[in-house]
Amino acid sequence: MLACDANYCPDCGSELGSVEVEGRDRAHCSSCDRTWWRQSVPTTSVTVRDDDRVLLIQRASGRGAGRWDLPAGHPEYDEPAREAAARELHEETGLIVAPTALTLVGTVLSEGPRANYRSINYHIDYSATEGEVRAGSDAADARFISVGAVRKGDVDVRKLGRLRLRDGGVID
Ligand SMILES: [Zn+2]
Helix, strand or coil: CECCCCCECCCCCCECEEEEECCEEEEEECCCCEEECECCEEEEEEEEEECCEEEEEEECCCCCCCCEECCEECCCCCCCHHHHHHHHHHHHHCCECCHHHCEEEEEEEEECCCCEEEEEEEEEEHHHCECCCCCCCCEEEEEEEEHHHHHHCCCCECHHHHHHHHHCCCCC
16 A cells, blocks of 8 residues: 555565556556555544634644644554544643544545545544643644634634534534
8 A cells, every 4th residue: 555656666666657447547566566556644633622612733843833723643553543533632732531532523635745634533522521731742832712713714724624623513
């Protein structure tokens, strides 16, 4: 499997060609006689609602540094999405939730420069969480922001964040 549009075979290093399988062009290595299927990269997010406020984090580094998003992050390769969402929420905001307490709201796809991401999005009410909000990990800030301000565009939310907020019913 490939997460990005690769030029060379990950197994043998030969230049990849292409072959049509099931109606789409797929990367193919003629040396290995192997077709490389391309997949999106899973990521997760959690919408924490406190009445008319939603918990957002400001990204400290990487793409979108300084911009806002829901608490979010990638599962480890062997980690269930629900557990990843709870772990990332704790790392970025300090809040503690049981993975089983998260409600699945849906998934969204986002195209990035290197890979496409498929975000698996959860929801929980603030009253069902424990701990105090404090920014950590790759979050420079973590705070509850009024849904009205987010809807008006007063907060600089990155593209994937907007897709997640729409999926969670926070914005239209
Ligand atoms: Zn090969």
